[in-house]
Amino acid sequence: MEKYGLIGYPLGHSFSAEFFAGKFRNENIDAAYCNYEIPDVKSLPALIGANPELRGINVTIPHKQAVIPLLDEMSDEARAIGAVNVVRITRKGDTTYLKGYNSDVIGFCRSITPLLRPEIHTQALILGTGGASKAIVHGLEKMGIHTRYVSRTQAQGRLTYEDLTPEIISTHRVIVNCSPVGMYPHIEEYPNIPYHLLTPNHLLYDLVYNPQETKFLQLGAEQGAVTKNGLEMLHLQALASWDFWHE
Numbered sequence: 001m002e003k004y005g006l007i008g009y010p011l012g013h014s015f016s017a018e019f020f021a022g023k024f025r026n027e028n029i030d031a032a033y034c035n036y037e038i039p040d041v042k043s044l045p046a047l048i049g050a051n052p053e054l055r056g057i058n059v060t061i062p063h064k065q066a067v068i069p070l071l072d073e074m075s076d077e078a079r080a081i082g083a084v085n086v087v088r089i090t091r092k093g094d095t096t097y098l099k100g101y102n103s104d105v106i107g108f109c110r111s112i113t114p115l116l117r118p119e120i121h122t123q124a125l126i127l128g129t130g131g132a133s134k135a136i137v138h139g140l141e142k143m144g145i146h147t148r149y150v151s152r153t154q155a156q157g158r159l160t161y162e163d164l165t166p167e168i169i170s171t172h173r174v175i176v177n178c179s180p181v182g183m184y185p186h187i188e189e190y191p192n193i194p195y196h197l198l199t200p201n202h203l204l205y206d207l208v209y210n211p212q213e214t215k216f217l218q219l220g221a222e223q224g225a226v227t228k229n230g231l232e233m234l235h236l237q238a239l240a241s242w243d244f245w246h247e
Helices: 015-026 041-050 076-081 104-115 131-142 166-171 215-222 231-245
Strands: 002-008 031-037 054-059 086-092 095-101 123-127 146-151 158-160 174-177 203-206 226-229
Touching: 002 015, 002 041, 015 031, 015 231, 041 095, 054 231, 076 095, 076 104, 076 131, 086 231, 104 131, 104 203, 104 226, 104 231, 123 131, 131 146, 131 174, 203 215, 215 226
Parallel strands: 002 031, 002 054, 123 146, 123 174, 146 158, 174 203, 203 226
Antiparallel strands: 054 086, 086 095
16 A cells, blocks of 8 residues: 655644645545654655555744755746745665655645736735745745735844834735644734735735635635635645655
8 A cells, every 4th residue: 555644843733634635535645644743854764665555744843954965856936935835755776866845835825826816916925935935935926916924033134023114014915824833722823914904905825724714814805805724725725735745
């Protein structure tokens, strides 16, 4: 039986395990999906060696960038993003070949595209600077939307939350939360943006999907903004993972 899995630390509740268990059951696929909670990504080769049935893995926090030196090859998109969340494992004799991909950008772009209005959604604010944000920026830039990072700490080329003036909010009508702020169990927390400046022309997208409506999305909706959480993105990136494993 083929095996697939997820590496990260800590893992806790795993969307991927539930999703693939359902897929295998519904499509009569003889395969299993397991969570591998590894604090140090350097233990990945030993994990692969101990599980000869393993054909592919998803990669989550904090290993999306740390896994890169262990790979034999990366897709052009993963290299451009600088983060990997899918690894295909190919075995030939005693040789194991690892190729990294990024399915976050596929899931995000397919999820947000129906909500975009090209005439008004030309610039975006990206809240957070972690591995997921790099895929979001790559996807938006490919769609012709100029992006700017927003962080709690000052750095060259970034805005801080204190820099979000009425002019910036009025011109950046797509706002994507790539941080874990507002994720369960911290459901009363939210990114510190000036929500009172939002309008029905704004689109707020939250990569967080638990709870389904974060405080970030709730406060945006109260101003008439279009809102969407990251659940569909997860479904779409999981399907893209399966395609990468079977290229």
